[in-house]
Amino acid sequence: MDRGYRGVTARGSTIQISFTFKGVQCRESLKLKPTKANLLYAARKREAIIFEIASNKFKFSEHFPNSRSKAAKYFGTEHNSQTTIEMALKAWVKTMQKKVQKSTLKDYNSIIYHHLIPYFGHCKLYELTTQMVEDWISDLQLSNKRINNILVPLKAIYKKAINQKVIPENPMKHIRNLPVQTREPQPFTPNEINRILNELEGQVKNYIQFAIWTGLRTSELLALKWEDIDYEQGVIHVKRAKVLGQEKSTKTKTGNRKVKLLSGACDALLNQERFTRNICDYIFHDPRHGRPWKNDEAIRKVFWYPALERAGIEKRNVYQTRHTYASLALSAGENLMWVSKQMGHDKPSTTLKSYARWISSMDSNAGSKLTKKIS
Structure with missing residues (x-):
């Protein structure tokens, strides 16, 4: 009976008209029996509303003064309508x-x-x-x-x-996050590691060598202090990170961890001691002015990328040192759980997701095979 009128529907003993106002789909009931004459009336009323909306003259409360719908609650009183x-x-x-x-x-x-x-x-x-x-x-x-x-x-x-009931509908509820393709790690081979280190010297060489042998995040490396090194126990206490020159807590709770001090990392620290041990709390400094690194921009642009170019190695970011540590450890047969804890991942599945293709046999003699692999 109501098919000939767009936006007009018979609902039992009433008639419902629907329209869009300010991005919100509105459905209002008219207490009229759905007779042919009343349906025509409803259709013309809807047309008038559509025209007023287009002319920016529509006032909800004038057409539906007694409505208790969600739309009437907001638009009838223009509740918070001016909030941009x-x-x-x-x-x-x-x-x-x-x-x-x-x-x-x-x-x-x-x-x-x-x-x-x-x-x-x-x-x-x-x-x-x-x-x-x-x-x-x-x-x-x-x-x-x-x-x-x-x-x-x-x-x-x-x-x-x-x-806070400021608006009746959320236009963002149907906006889904776009798919993100995870970048495949591009770790360095032992041969590439040696070639890179041969192109570096002094504090920068120590920094990169330490990064490769520990798998620390860049922000964690920048925030590392001499007090965090325990030579006696053979561990590094990772407690903080530095971002935009400001210290903060580690990325996750599991980021606050103890990392085994392997021989390559220990050698880098011993070489670094003469530069900063008795000068500053922070271990790694920018050799150009002798102050702690604020961020990794200068490391990348001034030292890292030029070293890769001289070594004839494809351009990759410094973060690949972390991937290198994980991939070499797993391909050497180190225990997945151990590697995950060393990396500061919240769960082993995170490690597995990123480095599954480098996993070899599992072994509980943590650290020993990685030392042989890199050496």
């Missing part, structure tokens, strides 16, 4: 100042001010639609991983708006 995405983002990032690390906060600000506010900032919270976000994503010339990170603040403000 820019306002919500700025308020959200302010609340995150004491909840996240300084480096994470810096990234959030970069995302908000360089990506989200320029594109969506002027919109009211209720105006954003899923289609708008999908169209925006399709135009971004960025990696899937970066796009996923950019979506974090946007998803956060809409989750908060829903929880």
Whole structure:
């Protein structure tokens, strides 16, 4: 009976009309029997509403003064209708100042001010639609991983708006993270390790050699202090990391760990002692000015990449020293659980996922085979 009228449906003894307002699908009931005349009335009422919406003249409460629907709750009173995405983002990032690390906060600000506010900032919270976000994503010339990170603040403000009942619908609930392809590790062979070290000298050589023999993250290497070295017990106490020149806790709880001090790492430390042992708490310094490294930018650009080029080795980032440690240890037959703990992974499956193809036979004589492999 109601098929001839778009957006008009008979519902028992009432008539329901549906329309989209400010990105929200609205369904309102009219207390009218679904007769032919009443259905025609409902269809014309819907057409008038569509016209008013297009003309920016629609007032929800005038058409549905007694409605108790979710849409009426918000649009009938224009509840928080003036809150823009820019306002919500700025308020959200302010609340995150004491909840996240300084480096994470810096990234959030970069995302908000360089990506989200320029594109969506002027919109009211209720105006954003899923289609708008999908169209925006399709135009971004960025990696899937970066796009996923950019979506974090946007998803956060809409989750908060829903929880606080500021908006009736969440346009981000259907936006899924894009698939991210994990980069395959590109570890160095023992021959390549020797060629690289032959192209380095002094403190930088000690730094790289120590990195290869410990598998520490770059941030952990930069934050390492002499007090963290226990020669007697033969271990390194990894307690902290340094990001953007600021110390912070390790990446995960399991990142706070003891790493076995193998011979290659011990030799690098003994060689490094004459440079910084009685000068500073931090072990590794930039030889150009004798101060602790703030980050790995100079290591990469000034020392590492030129050394690879001189050694005739394909360009790879410094983080491959960590992959080298893990892959050589596993291919030498070291126990997976032991390697996982040395790496500071939260669980062995994390290690297995990244380095499965290098696993050989398992052995409990931890560290001995790796020493032979690298030597």
